[in-house]
Amino acid sequence: AGQFADAKQYLQKMAALTGEEAASQVSLGRVELLQGNFTPARQRFEGALQKQPGHLGASIALTQLLAVTGEYARAREVLTTARKAHPNSIEAGILETELLIASGDTKGALALASELVGRAPENAAVYAAQGRALVAAGQRAESVRVLTAAVRRLPRSAAIRFELARTLAADGQNQAAADAARAVLEVEPAHFAPV
Numbered sequence: 710a711g712q713f714a715d716a717k718q719y720l721q722k723m724a725a726l727t728g729e730e731a732a733s734q735v736s737l738g739r740v741e742l743l744q745g746n747f748t749p750a751r752q753r754f755e756g757a758l759q760k761q762p763g764h765l766g767a768s769i770a771l772t773q774l775l776a777v778t779g780e781y782a783r784a785r786e787v788l789t790t791a792r793k794a795h796p797n798s799i800e801a802g803i804l805e806t807e808l809l810i811a812s813g814d815t816k817g818a819l820a821l822a823s824e825l826v827g828r829a830p831e832n833a834a835v836y837a838a839q840g841r842a843l844v845a846a847g848q849r850a851e852s853v854r855v856l857t858a859a860v861r862r863l864p865r866s867a868a869i870r871f872e873l874a875r876t877l878a879a880d881g882q883n884q885a886a887a888d889a890a891r892a893v894l895e896v897e898p899a900h901f902a903p904v
Contacts, residue, residue, distance in 0.1 A: 716740050731761035735770055742774070750774060758787075763794030765801065772804055781812045799829045806838045815846040833859070833866035840872045849880040867897035 720736045738753030751774055757767035768791030775784035785808055792801050802825045809818035822839035829835050836859035843852035856873040863869060874889035893900050 713740055713744055731757040731764045731767055734760070735764070735766040738767075738770055742770075747774065747778070763791055765791055765795050765798060768794075769801060769804060772808070776808060776811065781808060784808055785812070797828075799825060799832055799835065802828075803834050803838045806842060810842055810845045815842060818842040819846055831863070833863050833868045836863070836866075837868050837872040840869075840876055844876055844879060849876060852876045853880065853882075865896055867893050867900045870896060871900065 720733050720740070723733055723736075734753045734757035738750040738757070741747075741750035741753060751771065754767045754771035754774065757764055758771065761767070768787050772784045772788045772791075775781070775787065785805070788801060788805050788808065792798065792805065795801060802821060806818050806821050806825070809815070809821060819839075819842045822835065822842040825832075825835040826839055836856060840852045840856045840859075843849070843855060853873065853876055856869055856876060859869045860866070860873060870889055870893045874886050874893060877883075877886035877889055
């Protein structure tokens with residue numbers, strides 16, 4: 710609702726009442742990000758990690774912020790620490806896959822994406838990440854094959870269908886891409902994804 714000052718007051722009171730200092734710092738940092746205040750947001754996320762090293766929410770938020778500012782090496786450090794503390798976090802694994810793609814390590818991205826698919830075969834996001842890793846590695850046809858199989862496995866997933874549509878479009882298969890995009894809207898009529 711854009712009531713940032715009220716949100717900050719509420720989150721500060723919540724922190725005082727619950728003792729959840731790290732979690733409240735992450736929430737306050739997210740409010741700072743909504744306001745476009747990168748430096749205070751980063752300070753809050755880093756502060757949360759000082760209070761609770763490896764805190765998953767703070768680690769993911771800081772990693773995302775660092776990636777936006779192009780600090781991939783630091784982002785990987787933060788995420789590596791978080792993954793050691795939370796080895797079963799699929800969300801952290803997917804984020805690391807994206808970082809590996811962004812930094813050009815497609816081999817690492819492919820290996821991690823395959824591992825995540827093996828660990829969470831009912832999670833649509835892991836297939837979308839695997840599809841993006843394959844495209845980054847120049848394996849569009851394999852990405853189409855993997856994503857098509859994933860659609861059969863999880864037919865109600867708009868995320869997988871959207872990734873398939875993007876991959877088909879990148880491969881020049883315009884009619885198939887349009888069909889896949891229409892299928893996204895059939896599954897989720899209000900689907901919206903950033904370009």
